[in-house]
Every structure is written in structure tokens, then in C-alpha cells.
Amino acid sequence: MKVILVCSSPLHLSQLMCLRPWWEQQETTWVTLRTDDAVARLDGERVVWAARPSSGLPLLAHDLRLAWRVLYDVRPDVVIRTEDGTTSPFSWISRLFGARYVELEVFDPTRQSTRIPCTTTRFTNLGDARAGQPTPC
Numbered sequence: 001m002k003v004i005l006v007c008s009s010p011l012h013l014s015q016l017m018c019l020r021p022w023w024e025q026q027e028t029t030w031v032t033l034r035t036d037d038a039v040a041r042l043d044g045e046r047v048v049w050a051a052r053p054s055s056g057l058p059l060l061a062h063d064l065r066l067a068w069r070v071l072y073d074v075r076p077d078v079v080i081r082t083e084d085g086t087t088s089p090f091s092w093i094s095r096l097f098g099a100r101y102v103e104l105e106v107f108d109p110t111r112q113s114t115r116i117p118c119t120t121t122r123f124t125n126l127g128d129a130r131a132g133q134p135t136p137c
Contacts, residue, residue, distance in 0.1 A: 002076040004099075006031040006090045008050065012082040013038055015104065029074050031066070031090070064089045071097045078102060 003026040007013050013032055016023075032038050034049040048070050051062050067089035071079075079094045079101040081087035094101045 001078065002027045002029075002074055004029045004031060004070065004074055004076045004079045004090065006079060006081040006087040008033050008083065008087060010035060010037045013041060015082060016080070017041060029070065029076070031070055031087075060089075064093070067093045071099065075099075080104060 003023060005016050005023060005028060007016055028045065030042055030045055030047045031050055032042070032047065033051075038047075048066070050066060051059060071090070071093055075097060076094075076099045079090050079099050081090055081101065082104045091101050091103065
């Protein structure tokens with residue numbers, strides 16, 4: 001199975017590394033920020049380096065182009081993402097390529113919640129799995 005794993009922060013990369021026994025058995029492409037930690041952890045993996053997390057129209061446009069290019073080149077079966085920022089355009093565009101996508105809400109005891117349900121339910125018709133209903137944003 002072709003899988004794209006998308007994350008931007010070192011914490012979220014660490015969370016996806018916990019899934020190594022599963023993703024090692026897949027044809028995996030990573031999209032993440034170039035940090036020393038990411039370069040070391042993803043040595044030998046297929047990686048597309050992203051820009052900074054999206055804030056503002058120029059970075060959002062860059063991330064939309066990046067998502068289109070990667071999805072077009074890889075043609076994944078599934079896209080797995082962990083947070084907003086660089087990852088949002090991948091969930092928005094993945095349906096155009098027939099890919100399923102999975103949102104992983106990373107548990108962080110210092111934060112109440114991320115904005116993932118708000119940025120994806122509008123574009124993908126997915127609901128909040130906890131409540132079975134679309135998340136009001």
C-alpha cells in the first residue's frame with residue numbers, strides 16, 4: 001500500500017515514529033519540516049521537505065502546490081496526518097486523487113485540542129469520530 005505520512009513538528013514526528021512496525025511494511029513517503037531531528041530519524045526514508053507551517057497566503061499557496069505535487073507523484077492509497085499547518089492541504093486534496101486519509105489527533109496534555117476537525121470537516125465531509133457528528137467550528 002502507498003502511504004504518505006505528513007507532519008510538521010518534532011512532537012508529531014515522534015508520534016508517527018511509534019507506528020514504525022506498520023509503516024515499515026508499506027511503500028511510505030514522508031512530508032515534514034527539515035529539522036536535525038527529522039533528518040536523523042528519517043535517514044534512508046523517502047522524504048519531501050516542506051516549508052514552514054502555513055501562516056498567511058504565500059505559505060498556504062506553497063503548501064497547496066506541495067500537496068498537489070506530492071499526491072500527483074505518489075498516488076497514495078492513504079494519507080496520514082497529525083496536525084494543521086503544512087498538513088491541511090494534503091487532507092483537502094487527497095480526495096481528488098482517490099486517496100483515503102486518516103487524521104491522528106495527537107494527545108498532548110498541555111493543550112486541550114488541535115484544530116484538525118475544524119480544518120478538515122469543511123472540505124472532506126468527515127465528522128468528529130468521538131461524537132459521530134461534524135465538528136462545529
